[in-house]
Amino acid sequence: MTQALPLSTRVLVIGAGAMGSGIAHVAARAGHTVYLYDMSAEAVARGRAGIEKDLRFLVSKAKLSEADCAATLERVLPVTNLTDARDAGLAIEAIVERLDVKQALFKQLEEALPADAILATNTSSLSITAMAAPLARPQNVAGLHFFNPAPRMALVEIVAGLATDPAIADTLYATAKAWGKVPVHAKSTPGFIVNRVARPYYAEALRVLGEQAASPATLDALLRDGARFPMGPFELMDMIGHDVNFAVTRSVYDAYFGDKRFTPSLIQQDLVLAGRLGRKSGQGFYAYGDAAAKPQPDVLPTQPAPTEVIVEGELGPAKALIPRLEAAGIPVERQYGDGQLRIGNAVLALSDGRPATIRAAAEETPNLVLFDLAFDYATTPRLAVAKADQCSDDAFDAAVSVLQAAGIAVSQLDDVAGLIALRTVVMLANEGADAVTQGVASAADVDAAMQNGTNYPKGPLAWAQHIGFARVVLVLENLGAHYGEERYRLSPWLRRQAAAV
Template sequence: MTVGVLGAGTMGSGIVQVAAQNGHPVVLVDLNEQILNKSKAQLEKIMNRLVEKGKITQEQAEQTQANVSYSQDIHDFKNCGIVIEAIIENLEIKSKVFCQIEQIVPKGCILASNTSSLSIASIGSALQEPSLTIGIHFFNPAPLMPLVEIIPAVQTSEETLKTARDLIDSWKKVTVLCKDTPGFIVNRVARPFYGEALRIYEEGIADFATIDWAMTSIGGFRMGPFTLMDYIGNDVNYTVTETVFTAFYFDPRYKPSFTQKRHAEAGYLGRKSGRGYFDYSEGAENPAPNEDALLGQQILDRILAMLINEAVDAVFLNIGSKEDIDLAMTKGVNYPKGLLCWADEIGLDVVLNRLEDLFHEYGEDRYRPSPLLRRMVRDNERFFG
């Protein structure tokens, strides 16, 4: 099957590498010749590095590069069996481009969106054959991150779903099935990791460094929330939060933070701009954390309770299976444990008590416990075992 990829940015280029390394002829289309050339040079550089490390042979590197053709014309998608778009997160643009591509590709070609939070049903609604639309959401960097969220829209046919999932599975990726709702699994369930950390900072409980220390040193997370937001980019992370918040009809659980908004407005975007919550300029010294064990545990308990509540609610609303939700959070954002498994370890009653304490203290709906959590505590149930 020939794979088409639209958009030669970081994500598009990563998807191209994965498909080409798995033996597919790939057509990469981008209107910007400079970005196309950069993508081609980057693939060559990555292949050379993999050869040097002994991960692949010179022959494999050359074959992977030979599998990719580069174009500025979407008409070159004419022989593709699937086209994956990885362009700007704008519903109108994605939908319009898909309508144009549909007129070019062979009958039965799957049109897949790599959107991280937009409605797949909306993207495919203007197509003549919306049953061929599906969400295939990779995580950055696509060649390294194992997780791919597969999102069928209400219009997606069983055949489209099976073909798309079988293809991604054949690329040795870990696939999880998600309902077509804002943020899917990962970008929905992960919101409190950022949002509650920002809230703790705004209340003056702890600074950026201390919150990050609590989550990494005590919680075992690979990166603290502020380091991770700086890595992702505050502009990108804020936009996803705002998109999810708006899409959920302004549910306070997903409320964006003015702290993050002001950082983005000031150009403090994170690593890419040299400064975010931390200073990344050469020789810069960032504040040391307050390594108070009691404070650190309180920070972890609060953020973790919110994360678990979000994961439980995702099960309650059939966003994904309990197995897929835990898999998504460990393989998609490298959490140390699946949140539902973690909840079993802590005790669902303990998690519920923490949430009820927060709810009573603040009187805010953002802390409301999931009805499923209440039911499971009442019935003395666990998620696993």
């Protein structure tokens, strides 16, 4: 079993900004002597002061002793000349995201450090293969991608280029784990794991917004409350900055030679062109500032509770709605059927990826109302619904009353395929599955990366398994048929999993 670098190994961190100083913090707390380098002594001083501030905060919260705080700080040694760190066994660069600049730095490091020193890059997007190509010892180069802020974010992507020695990648994996992180292995491909697999979280929300199905505040609330993502996509894009988020999407799209799966959004492009970059500019999808009112999600008015609900067949992932209704005192009758709820002449069913209007016509069920995916139907406080154009207002109200009787706030979307949570989750799973198919990462590492790098409530592939691979495949096939776009092509890995059940 590969061992972590011993604590006697000195670590050189190049770049004393927020990312570099955060990495230095992590390595020093783990027990390594850390050289913190930047081109200016002032930048190094600021970086070290930032580390001290973070450590003092931990002391104030009784999460670190004064002695450990002092010892950690003593292990952070400021340097302004790379030759002062010539005995470092691991160098981690966290400088500007330019390939030529990083290549030049690694050439310097090859000359200054021991021949067996590991050269690691914290790049989030550049090719490890290209970065290492000009070097005499490209096998010593690997990605060590921390997430910001490094002391608090658990995930570290260990990224191997074409020439990376597997033993180097394994050593970095063991070292990151010894530092208290959650490491995952990834192959050097555009976006690695997280920045690639996360693209549908933004893309599907932007697509639904573009179809005028609901407001950003409503869609954010549904994904946050119903699917339990930590932030809605629009508030998250506003926080990241639309210039940054749009640039990452463009970068991944271009790197994959225009793969339609990663097509950037015209809506987001317009925000960037208008200078509406989000929080940092005071305006994005939302307005910011003391006088700005926070938009509220649209919620349907409360309807009288139903006198009886008939459950026809099995509800699959939504089966927890039944005991929830019973606990609310709603009489529930069970009958054979296709997996739906009947309230008088109204039918309420979980979406299968088709718009309600199309499905109602195909199944000759005019009074059809579809509801969205929830992370946990036993506790979800909010759900989206969509009504077929053929559905009467009375039937719609009756269907909505069932969910409201279970204590769920209901938001209506226009009749968009796959609603919002369902299409988002299956597309995240589809992208994660393609990463597995292409050898970028294992299924376990995809799930670990998305949970620890983005705080998703469940890894996308584990989520697909929970929903049922066959159901996920059906939804993706229906989305593909509806839009007729390459964007919704089905990953071979998902199709294989569905067939193996």
